[in-house]
Amino acid sequence: MTEPLLSIDNLHISFPSDAGPVSVVKSVSLTVGQEIVAIVGESGSGKSLTGRAVMGLLTRRADVTATRMTFQDTDLQTLNEAGWSRLRGSGMGLILQDPKFSLNPAHRVGRQVEEALLLHTRLPARERKERALDMLDKVGLPDPLRVYSSYPAALSGGMGQRVMIAAMLINRPKLIIADEPTSALDRGLQDQVLTLLRSLTEEFGMGLILISHDLQQVSRYADRVIVMRRGEIVERLPASELAQAKSAYTRGLWAARPSAATHGTRLPVFEEETPA
């Protein structure tokens, strides 16, 4: 493991509600270096919230506390808005789940890919365009020039996903958080996108947090896996050891997957006290 880029200790997130505060993320600690760390788990277990907390992008209603939250040498908890703006897009980036909603429908793709450069550098327009085209090419988009000048609506899901990745990578941030970057895609496209991300992290020497609920997928692309359930981390293990997970829940996740082989049988169900 390399020098950690991000370290979080004891992260708590709660929301106020009619019946008092509801705690949704409890005591989560993790570190990320130049590697791919996957967070998997139940839907609603707090994966996305954790990712956003790292970026400082939770709504103001959320109550976030942690004993420690640092990115490289920056203390994230004392950062002001200007500081966050400087950090985001150059230090770390976030790839959101659904390209359909994550790209600004009013701007052309080129403008959105360049934005990080526009905000953080003083590169001349020509050079920005060059780098954007280069990046679009790198993420495997055919005909980057056409993509560059089209609106997001003209892109398919897979293309949009890759545009998002290009936009986040263009300023070479140290850490990328990818929140279910492939859930909307079919298998073929999922593999394409993840392979690309992995090769790019290696090439640029970045850290990647991959949020997903698909264990099989994670086992193939991540270095380490963190399993979350009901706001808590239930297990951490190297991705290669997923099949031999210790916690019952992780094993349940691994085993409950249906396939052609299970046709005609009952799937094993993870048994636990059912919430009232």
Add this chain to the structure above:
Amino acid sequence: MQHAVSRSLPDPDNSRQRPRWRELSLLGSFLKWLSSFAVTLLGLALVTFAMTRLSPIDPALQMVGDHASQSTYQAARLELGLDQPLPVQFLRYLQQAASGNFGQSISTGQPVASDIARTFPATIELATAAIIIGSLIGLSLGIAAAMRQGGLIDAIARFISLFGYSVPIFWLGLLMLLLFYARLHWAPGPGRLDVMFQYTVKPITGFALVDTWMSGKAGAFRDALAHLALPAILLAFHALAGISRLTRASILSELGQEYVLTARAKGAGMKTVVFIHILPNIAGTLLTVIALAYASLLEGAVLTETVFAWPGIGRYLTTAMFSGDMPAILGATLVVGSCFVLLNALTDLAADRIHRGQIR
């Protein structure tokens, strides 16, 4: 990519909000639009006609007065065509209106068309000035409030807009006159121009600003502008209330969108987010709201026009209403109504243009 075809399809939900007439070929759609426009106008004319006929006001009596002799009264009825059966009256009216002849106004004795040509520009001028001021201030207030949601600016903006929404306009108008005209002498009195210009500047377009500009008279343009200021600000105050509240609400709801999150993840600050990312996306909505506010100003700010002696279409319609002046009511309603329908259609078109290529 296999998916490119289906993914680039317009969102089915969008097609519903689009005006239907755009679905066909250009000519066909235009005809269709025209026919629905015509139906609306016809309905408008019919309702107005029915209204004036149901009203207890006797136009002939209004015309000749109570002292006139019975024979004069009968002659007036004949002249107004009141002896004809109602459907005949209506058809005759439609026939004339179709050729741009709205008949003679009973209350001014002038052709209604020329009355409208005189009064409508005055209203358009006032409404336009008001909507420009109102939307500029309204947008700024709304944006400022949204950017500091829950803060002091938000509270102030909210107060200003609520106040604008809640204050009786004729009351405020008089107080403004008293303060800015009578006490402080910052603004000229009621009317569109000072007397020394009013009857020397030739009304060519009917827009005081344009006419004074063209007249080349020193100070005339400034005078016109000064007269416009107070009533325009008053109306603007009323209009900005709605505009600022809507701006605030739309920005806030847009702030929760994923693309805003993306922009912020790239390091965009609040200003960049609001001005570069959100505004282009809500431009269509804002345009519609501003257009609606504009339309309501156009259809006559009767009370403001009364207080500021502004000879606009709102007052024209009101005086016509009070004197049972059917030709004037029908004509002015048709013109104002068509403008309204036209404005709506244009706004739809513009909003659509703005959203062209950004279909989500």
Add this chain to the structure above:
Amino acid sequence: MTTAVSVKDLSISFQSARTRFAALRDVTFSVEEGQTFGLIGPSGCGKTTVLRAIAGLNTNWTGSIDILGTPLTPGRKITGEARRNIQMVFQDPYSSLHPRHRIGRILSEPLKLIGTEGIDATVTAALDQVGLPAAISDRYPHQLSGGQRQRIAIARALLLKPKLLLLDEPTSALDVTVQAEILNLLNDLKTSHRMTFILVSHDAGVIGHMCDNGVLMSHGQIARHLDRAALSQLTEEIVA
């Protein structure tokens, strides 16, 4: 075995602002009674569109659709007895539950309409069947978890004892453990009620686990008919 659903030359197109988009072109397949029939294909290929046509929710189609021996007529909604025999579980369970009605109302309203006796007992029994406590009928949909909502949607579809159940991505948003519970439940109910399923999913594993046969769709057309063996092979390929 008899044919439960037979679809011939089904074509549907959507008219939008400037273009006409052919979402389905000459789709033909048939489903035997008591089977689980899979509709597979990439996102946007027309799977949901097929289901909505069969369910009578989209009546703007050409071709022919025969359900349990009765033909559907384009432009006409399904009414009466036939209506009860075809039920559907929508792609997103949350969006198919009325957000301002309590679960109790959601489940009892259809029964009230057909004039069933002892509605409360029936509802309680149905909830029990899908493994939910009776107390849940006091809640609103947003107070339930995803799995619970899914089971409500299924319970509602089953209350009318349909002969044909259309399942549109019933587990797409769920994690694997919850998904397993639901798939088991469906299989149990199918055998106990002698129902026919048409199942849509882009998850090869789910298809492979559930289906007896099916079709592979692509861009609004049938690309391949698949029997059980072909299904196994295809889904194994994709997963591997």
Add this chain to the structure above:
Amino acid sequence: ETPANALIVAQSIDDAVSFDPAEGFELTTVQSFNNLYQRLIESNRDDGTKIQPALAASWEAGADGKSLTFALTSGAKFSSGNPVRPEDVIFSLTRAVKLNKSPAFILNELGWTAENVDKAIEKIDDTHVKLTWSADVGPAFALSLLTAPIASVVDEQTVSAEAKDNDFGNGWLKTNSAGSGAFKIASYTPHEALVLEANAESSDKPKLETVILRNVPDVAARRLLVEQGDADIARGLGADQINALKDKAGINVLSVPSARSDYILINSKANETLGNPAFWEAARYLVDYNGIAKDLLRGQSQVHQAFLPVGFPGALTDTPFSLDVEKAKKVLADAGIKTPVKVEFIVFNDQPFLSIAQSLQASFAKAGIELDIQPGVASDIYAKGRSGQYQMTLRYWIPDYFDPHSNASAFAINRDNSTNTAAKYAGWVIPEITDETLAAVKEQDAAKRVALYEDLQKKVQKSSPFVFMLQGNDQVVISDKVKNYVQGLNADQVYYDHVEK
């Protein structure tokens, strides 16, 4: 500040329909006619009862008492430069009768109709015209009719050139002038302004170049304008506003008695109670005359209880009635009228009528008569009056020409409900009084005529479904820079020609 050579008048001109003297019958247009046109003869500005020469230098009554011959002054010219000829007089009077617009009934009093008017007016020579009439009235009455605005003389040559579709130039004259008066219309913009310009050809040239009547519909705005010196004259201000302005420096309030009377009209046909003369009498004791005149209208009206206004020959000036609730109650009780009674009271939707009506509402209530005020538009109220579909209403009367008969014919003629008079609207059939009224208009002896009218007034005052309450006082706010502004008793007597600044 207003320009030195122009007079700016702030008022409402929304009522203006036509500046053709044969048609115009609204306050704004009537007030302009004396400045735009001349008539053969005119009422004296200070004493309206005196008739003095205008375009006619002299006149002579025919022996039969049914004709008049006028000798025209020499040298009078229209604003076009055309001389005033007998043809113009003939044209003006005949077109007024033939057009048959609102004020035509004034000339109809002479028996002139579209058919016979051509014969009734003839040119004797280049300076003389002769008027004959068939109606049973004398030359004195005929002369007073000829002082009405409808008898204004228009320029035949100019107007005929503008005639369209046999309209005798009516369409053109609506917004233009062709007279021999001190001013001519420079421009007229409906609802905006009437601009008068000095008539260079006039024999009596005005002192000011321009008079501008600006339409300022809102009364408060009007007041601000005159207070700030942006208007020289303001008309139609409310009593309280005038009161506030009274002591302001630089502003004078001119109070001119007007011939307007405010009265209550009771429809005696509406129901038994309202038809009971006791109710009429009680009503006379239920008006707070002084309260309305002194407190509410503050000098804009004075108490007046007869149908002829002060200033008309024979006007009764005594005020036998005052607010006396006990008396009213007794009158009602004696007549067996049970209270409370509910009476619908239709009122012009305007000031001062709404104020007066609310005062009446309060005082009538004290005697158990509940007035249900229903504000309405003028023509609606007129229409209800004509058709008799009302119970009680508050109205005003302005004489149409300077003769007692103008009022008498309204209030004291109704033989059999066949002519449109106020008496008919009240359902008050009075054949005897009608005979007296018709005799009075025939009477040639001035003194006897006055006596007849005094008698008529007393009868109407004593018992009739009219309650005469007030005579108007026109209050005009004038900047103290303005001199020699003159306004007379009758509605048309507004003169701008001698005004100086």
Add this chain to the structure above:
Amino acid sequence: MTALSPLSPARLLKRRLTRSPSATTGATIILVVLMVALLAPWLAPFDPNLQETAKRLMPPGAEHWLGTDAFGRDILSRLIYGARPTLLLVIFVVVLMAPVGITIGILAGYFGGLVERGLMRITDIVMSFPRLLLAFAFVAIMGPGLLNGALALALTSWPAYARQARVETAKLAKSDYLAAAEMVGIKGPRLLFGHILPLVLPSATIRLALDLSGIILAAAGLGFLGLGVRPPTAEWGSMVAEGTQVIFDQWWIAATPGLAILVTSFGFNLLADGLRDLTDPRND
């Protein structure tokens, strides 16, 4: 979430109201005005219609706290009694306008096609009318009076609701839960009013609260033009109109009812604003 005990709607509302200061303030203002209207006979120091011409136009003082008007009537008493017709008007308009507009909107939005085109054409026609003119005409036809004025206002303001309801219903018409309802055989009025109405209602309610101040002001405008309530009834709009005659000298006569209108509509606006913030899904 699932562990929450279900709160009763009333308690939930109370809880939420206390969470939004603007909604609380607004509700309090409205409540106070309502109480004043109800208790007018006990609160008012004078008969609101008692004329004392000798004491007209008095400035605020010990006897008449807010002074007297042009007829010498006590302004405070008129202000208190004036709350009644004002609120009555508001209620009337709400009861008439919203249901008509919403029903038309729902019908148009749900059925689409010819029904929609026909209904929307009517809506367009009413919408393209000069609003005040239509109100005038109506009052002119029916005669002035509180109810007619309210009717006139209702007549002119329903289209906005119809439009909004139509757009929302049209969106909903494609929603899965309506499809689901249809699948189980729910149709007709049951579908329109049992299923669609509850979803269209919240935004209409917020809009309504916003509109209320507009209604009071429009009624005041009618009063200003002499078309409002009949004299001598005290109503805020016509009180302002009467007061403007002497606004430069006895400013308080118009100012006090003006302020009352302002405060009341302010109350409704605050409530609407608060309601909007509260029902915003981002706050859940």
